Amino acid sequence: MTAAAPARTPHLYPVDLVRVVTFACVIAVHTISTTAPLDSVAAGGFVVLLHFTREAFFALTAFVLTHRYRDDALRPLRFWRRRLLLVGVPYVVWSAIYTGLGLVTTPVPAGEALRGFGHALITGTAWYHLYFLLVSLQFYLVFPLFRALLRATRGHHLAVLAASAVLQVVTDLVLHVPTPTPTEAAVLPQATSLLVSYQFFVVFGGVVAMNLGAVDAWIRSHLPLVSVAPAVTGAAVELWYRHSVSTGASAQFAADVFQPIIIPWTVSVVAAVWGVGALWADRRDRWRGSRLVEAAAARSFGVFLVHPAILWLLTTLPDAPATRLQRPWETVVTYVVTIVAALTFVEIVRRTPLRPVLTGKPRRRPRPATTGPAATDPAATDPAVHPAVVDPAVDSPGRRAGIRPIGVPSVDLRPSSETPRSA
DSSP states (O other), rough: OOOOOOOOOOHHHHHHHHHHHHHHHHHHHHHHHSSTTTTOHHHHHHHHHHHHHHHHHHHHHHHHHHHHHHHSOOHHHHHHHHHHHHHHHHHHHHHHHHHHHHHHHHHHOHHHHHHHHHHHHHOOOTTTTTTHHOOOOHHHHHHHHHHHHHHTTTTTHHHHHHHHHHHHHHHHHHHOOOOOOHHHHGGGGOOOOOOOOHHHEEEEEEEHHHHHHHHHHHHHTTHHHHHHHHHHHHHHHHHHHHHHTTTTHHHHTTSSSOOHHHOOOHHHHHHHHHHHHHHHHHGGGGGGTTHHHHHHHHHHHHHHHHHHHHHHHHHHSOOOOGGGSSSEEEEEHHHHHHHHHHHHHHHHHTTTTHHHHHOOOOOOOOOEEEESSSOOGGGGGGGOSSSSSTTTTTOOOOOOOOOOOOTTTTOOOOTTTTTOOOO
């Protein structure tokens, strides 16, 4: 008799909604920043609110990986090899693509272009969104230590989170400099591509993953509070932004992501979207739009990678149709066209050998015949996916006690001999 195959990580359906909302909002940030003047106070007011996406990215990355490896064995060398390949290869390829786009409008000699490409790889600056991949690669390198820290501090995670929050406030104050010195002006922009600049959100995602049962239960039992919190924190962010502008700050500086007030705003938005996602997950079988959410989540990382190229085409090329429209219609139309075009691109690439290179997703493997929930619900066997990718062939985890798919209360993954353990 052969041993039973290890169970996959139960799919966390609320994560799908968090991922879709986050990626949709980050495209909105980039669309507004591309189509509106940098000194537009109105545009900056939207951008500062949408800046939660950057921190949410890293919280989501840490959450998914920590949840995946919370109780299972982690072999660092194997983990690094797979992670660095699955994200590192798209990072290099897309850095080359975007470097080429930059040369279209600003041509330079070949030697200078190669040096610029090398510098962009090191700093994550080939295009304005690729820092995310570079920071993710940094997180992969330290993840075994990060996981060990969270496991060693079980029972003290609130203290860890509080200390991390204080450090993040100090970091934001250091990075948000109104009149930087020449040295600071040269160094501060590099902070965007450093993991330490976002450490609280990584710790936040990891702590939530380590205590997911308790956190999910708390959000569900406090939905009115969780729903109102973004209105309060969002109003505070907007008031601070208007105050900064009124006291002489530029709209671009006042909308900077590195401000302490962004911390509670980001946490409240992520919690609220999770709450909505939990309610949706409980009813997903009765809502026709569920498949659309799941499909969008599966394609979100590829859309993230390609959407700036589409924005560039829509707004940079001579006689671009979107530039003929008046604001805000230019922004609205550009946003919609960008999403549709990006989804179309990803849908095509998913069916080609370029899928892992351009979308960060491993090639499809035929699913074995199965019975039970997975036979009728493909998502039931779909592992929780990092914003980049989790390879199900490599990352299929062992069975965990006390873990069930969030939003699928009828499915119990525990053998009868196992008893739940607390988070």
